[in-house]
Each structure stands twice: as C-alpha cells, then as structure tokens.
Amino acid sequence: MPQSLPSHARIVVIGGGIVGCSTAYHLAAAGCKDVVVLEQYQLTAGSTWHAAGAVGQLRSDANVTRLLSESVKLYDELEDLTGQPSGWVRNGSLRLALTPERRTEYEIAQSVAHSFGVEFNMISPAEAAEMVPQMKVSDVLCAAFVPNDGVANPSDITQALAKGARNHGVEIIEGIRVTGCTTKNGTANGVETDQGTISCEIVVNCGGIWARELGRMAGVNVPLQPSHHQYFVTETIDGLARYIPSVRDPDKQTYFKEEVGGLAVGGYEFNPIPFHPDPIPSNHEFRLMEPNYDHFTPLLEGACERFPALEEVGVRQWFNGVEAFTEDGMFIMGEAPELRNYFVGAGFNAFGIAAGGGAGKALAHWVLNGEPPFDLWGADIRRFAPHHHSGRQVLARSLDGQAKHYKLHYPHEESTVCRGLRRSPVYDRLRQAGACFGGKYGWERPNWFAADGSEPKDEYRFGRQNWFPHVAEEHKACRERVAVFDQSSFAKFKLFGSDAVNVLQNICAANMAQEVGKIIYTPILNARGGIESDLTITRTAEDEYFVVTGTGSALRDASYIRSHIAPEQDARLMEVTSGYACLSAMGPQARALLSEIAENDLSDAAFPLGTARDIIVAGAPVTALRVAFVGELGWEIYIPSEFAVTVYDAIKEAGRSHGTADAGYRAIDSLRLEKARRLWGHEIGPDYTPLEAGLGFAVDMTKPDFIGREALMAQQARGVRRRLCTFTVNDPELVLYGKETIFRNGEQAGWLSSAGFGHSIGLPLGLGYVSCETSIAPGWIADGTYELEVLGKRVPAVAYLKPVYDPENKKLSA
Secondary structure, eight states, X not given: OOOOOOSEEEEEEEOOSHHHHHHHHHHHHTTOXXXXXXXXXXXXXXXXXXXXOEEOOOOSSHHHHHHHHHHHHHHHXXXXXXXXXXXXXXXXXXXXXXXXXXXXXXXXXXXXXXXXXXXXXXXXXXXXXXXXXXXXXXXXXXXXXXXXXXXXXXHHHHHHHHHHHHHTTOEEEESOOXXXXXXXXXXXXXXXXXXXXXXXXXXXXXXXXXXXHHHHHTTOOOOOEEXXXXXXXXXXOTTOOTTOOEEEEGGGTEEEEEETXXXXXXXXXXXXXXXXXXXXXXXXXXXXXXXXXXXXXHHHHHHHHHOGGGGTSOEEEEEEEXXXXXXXXXXXXXXXXXXXXXXXXXXXXXXXXXXXXXXXXXXXXXXXHSSOXXXXXXXXXXXXXXXXXXXXXXXXXXXXXXXTTTSOOOTTOOOOTTOOSBOOTTHHHHHHTTEEEEXXXXXXXXXXXXXXXXXXXXXXXXXXXXXXXXXXXHHHHHHHSEXXXXXXXXXXXXXXXXXXXXXXXXXXXXXXXXXXXXXXXXXXXXXXXXXXXEEEEEEEETTEEEEXXXXXXXXXXXXXXXXXXXXXXXXXXXXXXXXEEEEEEESTTHHHHHHHHBSSOOSTTTSOTTBEEEEEETTEEEEEEEOOTTSSSXXXXXXXXXXXXXXXXXXXXXXXXXXXXXXXXXXXXXXHHHTTOOXXXXXXXXXXXXXXXXXXXXXXXXXXXXXXXXXXXXXXXXXXXXXXXXXXXXXXXXXXXXXXXXXXXXXXXXXXXXXXXXXXXXXXXXXXXXXXXXXXXXXXXXXXXXXXXXXXXXXXXXXXXXXXXXXXXXXXXX
C-alpha cells in the first residue's frame, strides 16, 4: 500500500535487505523507535532474496567470529521474538580437505576456533560420509565439523526482522527511491527521495550493491564491487535427509546445502565476472542474470565428483545473482570519515545472511553510541585509503578477493593485484638491493632482502618459508651491527595552532604539555579505557606537534583527531606523509655510522633517548627521533622527500665499514616480538586497556581529565583480569602462526595475538593475553604452568611479563 513520507525521523536506514532490517530491528530494540527504513522496491529485492543462506561462524578475526556468533544467537530465538517463521536450523557444517596443505590449514583453524570459543572438530572421511551418505569421500583426507553452524531462509529471516522492527515502532516504506543526501557543516541531515525529502539526524547506508552509488550522492566512498555469483538448486535426490550438514569443498571450489530434499550447489570461480553498469539499472528488483553455464562448468565437474547423484538429477532453479564484494573479503561498517552521522553497513561478500543478525546489532550500537560494541577494525570503513576512490583499483582488487575465497590461505601471503601504486623515494635503491616488497595501504614496503644469488620472491607454504634465513641475517645485523629500515610509509601529520596542546591533552592519555623536542608515546583511549590509537608525537614548537602513526591507520587516526577539535579551537591537522621519507638506522653501531655523515653531536648527553632534533645528515636538513622500537640504539630520520636518496646513499656508503645491512618489515616483526613491543590491531586495540597491555607507563593519571581516565581509575582500583605476556616454546623447529590457544594449569586462558621466531634467542615466541576470573594477583602469572595448542596438539610454553631480549633495556644507550 502507498505510504506517505514523514517529514522527519531521528534515523533513516536506506535499504531493506537483511542488514538494513537487522539494523532497524536492533535500533528499535535498544529503545530508538524513531527510525524509518527506505526500500526502493520491496524488502529483500536486491541481493538478500537470492542468497544461498548458509551460516558459518569462524573467521580469522576474533570479533568478526563473535559478530557471526551473535547472528546465530539471534536466529535461535527470532521466531519466538517476532512470531514470524525464519527457516533457521542449526544443522552444522563440514569442510573437506583433499590435500595435506588443506589439512594443515584446518589444523591451524582448529586452534583459532578453540581460541575464539567455536566448537571445531577434525573428523575422518568415514565420519563425514556417515553424516552425508550421498557424498563420495574416497579422495578426502579429513574433514572439519562445526556443529553450531546452520542454514536459514534469507527472505524469512529478513521478514522476521522487519516484523520485529515494526512491532517496536519502526516505519518501513517500500517503493521509494533515494536520490540524494542533504548535509550541513559536514554532517548528514536528510535524505532526498523521489517522493520528497526527509530530514534526520543520522543516515545509515545499507544499500547492498547500490551502497557505493548511494555513498557518492553524499560524497562518501564505499569501495565495493558488485559481482556475479552462481548456484543452482536440484530436484529431490533420493535418500537425501533434510538438514544434513552444509558441505564446503574448497579444493574443488564448491559448496552444498540441502534444499527441500535436493541440493543447492554453488562455488567461487578463480575468474569471477564483475557486474558494473553505472548506475545500476532501476529495474533490478528480484532480478537474476542469465545463467553462465560455461563459466560454471569447471565447478560443476568437481561438484558431480563429490555428489554423483548430480549427474542424474534435474535442476529446479538456477541462480546467477549479484553480490557486493570487497578486496579483503570483509564487509564495510562504521561512520564515514568524509561525513559525520553517515554510517555504512554494506559489502558482505556473499555472507550477508551469516553476518546479518550480528552486523545489524553491532551497527545499531555504533550509531547510538558513537563506537562499535567491540573492536571491529577489520570491517571499519576507515581501513581504506584514498586510492580506493579509484574504480579501477576497486574493480581489480575486489575480483581478486572474490577469487581467493576458497584458495589456500598461507601465512604472510601478499596480493599481487594493482601493486606499485605508492613508492618510497628510495624504492629503486631497495629493489636493486634485493628487496622483496609487500603491499600495505597502497605502499610498496620491503618485507625482506634476498642475499646474492637468491630471488626476492615469496614462496608460500605452511611451515618455514623461503625468506626465513634471510630475515635471520637481517635480525642479526640489527642486533650486532646496524640495520637500515625504510619506514617511509608511516602516516605523518602536523597538528598546529595555539590550542593544539589542549586538543591533545583531551584525547591523549600521556601528558602532552612537554618541552619542545620531547617525543611522547601515547595511547588515545575510548570511554571504556580501550586503546583507540597509539601514536608517537613530538612537540616541535610551542604551537606545533609532529604526529606519526601506523601505515594503515592514517585515515582512522586523522578522522579521530579532527573530530575532537572543537569549532572554537585554534588547531588544524595537516597530513604530510608524502612530504617526508623515513629511514631508520638501528643497532649497536648506529651512532658510529651516523656520526660520520651527520654534522651534529649524537652522544647520549647531547641527544638523549626520547628526544628529537633538527640536524644535518649528508648535507640534508632532517628531523631525527631517538627511539628504540626494535630494542637497539637507533634513530628514525624524517627526511624531506627530495633528499631521501642522497641520505640513503650516504648511509649505505658510510655503513660499509660498520657491516650495515638493509632490513625489512619481517625482521622488524621478529625484533619487536623479542622486545614485547605491542602493535595496534594485534596486541592493543579498543578492547584492551593500557593497564592490561602493560602500557601504564604511557598514561599520566595525574592529568585532571582525558578521555578514558575514569575507566582506567576504576580498573586500577579493582585490578586487571588479563595481562599481556610473552610466550616461548623450547623447540626451535616449531612454527607458531598466531591465534594459538593459551592454557594455564590445563585451563584455556587466552590466545596468541602475534607469533614468530626470535632469532636472538633461537626460539619461536608470541605475545598474548592471559585471563583470570578475578583480578590478577602479584605472582599469579609466574605461578602458572603454560601450554599452547599448535596444530591440534598442546606443547609446553613459558610465560614472561618482561621482554625475553634485554629486559633491562641496557642496549638502548650502548
């Protein structure tokens, strides 16, 4: 029935698919009933209605796994809550392994699952065949069974969410087309439609394959790519039981789900086909593309080998639908950095049904509270860089991400698509020196350097990879002589103005009112005391600070800082990343080396640890920061880009007599693990406080007020229940991948956030939090007996609160 458009709502949700309806449902369930959902056709008419409906929970990210588990919890009770059938069944899922490599992938996943609280069992081919008798398993080595996965009817789930939202007072308007977004002072304040304009306080873009197009209307970039995804549903197969476990056969790139006595059969081709009319046609409701049988044939052959009955049974319906994909296979959520009060929930990579319930709950919390309920950085819209405005980049990289859906996922694997976009000024020098580059945020960064006679190319496998001995030599050079690291990809900013210090005092946990030339390592906290960012900030003048953050955090940190500058404050943040290269010289010989080419005194007395100086190096004016992330004497040298090659050449020339070596990011990782240096997004993030992470030294509790102070004071009073530790295993041949489960006294107590090999100590090691049901008492960590679950087996481990290398920091001033 036609509905009139209200003139105003607090929140307007665009899109009536599962994510839009779930978001509206959870907004209303949280008490916000002044919500309007705008759907251009009918509910589910975009991609939701033709989704296959399999719901799996395990991902490599703990909180994304948690979000998917929230979907399962909601679907369990949704029919009781709304009175609307949902078609949800917990039937479990099987993953088949046909090769030893796939088996190893599952063994690693098993530890990850146990760490994240997901039941994940390795079973035999015979046990898998007992669950699904029609399935041929003669070529199967083993299988993984996840009993709490399930299946849902996408349309029924969505209609149930819509009914629940309406029951709470949400208004859903179908047959209305969004044509624009109104803004004021950089804030979204209304939605334009073909039936008029509705003013609002918040806009939520859940537009599915239209989300990027809708974003453009508001000046917001949503880097997703619509693409074809095919599956078909068979006629009834004799003897096939209802609700058998769903089957994923990634070595044959296929999946199977029971569907009313038949099978839904689909897969992920290595050469996916994009759908890119711009704009998407207006008559796309409930639309399928013509079947592309030739494209699907390679998958069909493998499907018939797995289920021979497919050769005899007819096809009831063929689906060639359009889904929205992203380059990293993760969806897009959060407040747009370009426009305040404009939120996005889109790009669900053909697992929107699995994510829908949890994603809607998380997005509703984000909208109402200004932050997600837990760390969702892996899905945050701010993870994308400016080059993701390029349609060509998004097209190529999203297709690559889609093609890798069922590919073996080796540790440290790098995409090779659309590379070489951002390069350091010394890129050519590094390439000539044998650099094997990795990609990060569009940058080419040296991961490791090949010795003479070796090819600078990653050879992926489980276990030790080909770069291991090369990284060992780089590590040794840094510990014993001096290593040079190109860290030009660091995101760099200048904050200046008379109120710059006041802005930083409000958002930073450290005391930012330090003397000029002081380097301040500081976390930025949320109201819960969690670490939103960690920055290295140098006061360069009374009214100016030089801010350095991680390569991938550029947009996130910049938008956060800018959002906390009040209109009346005299403070401006300017990005200067491209203006400065960064070369780091680290190791016992760093001072001797740099003294040969610098025109300044680099002694401890003249240039103490934790200070910055403007100096001359090789004739170039640079800013040098005396820091020690890798745990050795050293400097980060920030060089105006036009001088970078000159300075690099001078360092290498003078370094000949000091045994200087080029080194890359894999050596940095090994070095920092030995020194227990935390990485944001791994050891620290919004869910972890400085007290839990052992970063209390970076917090000044004597400051009268800063964001998160009250939460830290409360935690300080009651004590922490988890603590970051270093773990070593006394087996040099063992390989740790990260996410291995930690056991204390036989009980599960956490997981490794990062892992690698410590070449100085000659052992595998990792960092991870140990949790306790009550506050951790002095000596509790040391009193425990520890194990790690590695490839399904428990191995003894030792826990340390201090770094395993130079715990007293004597090397920093050597």
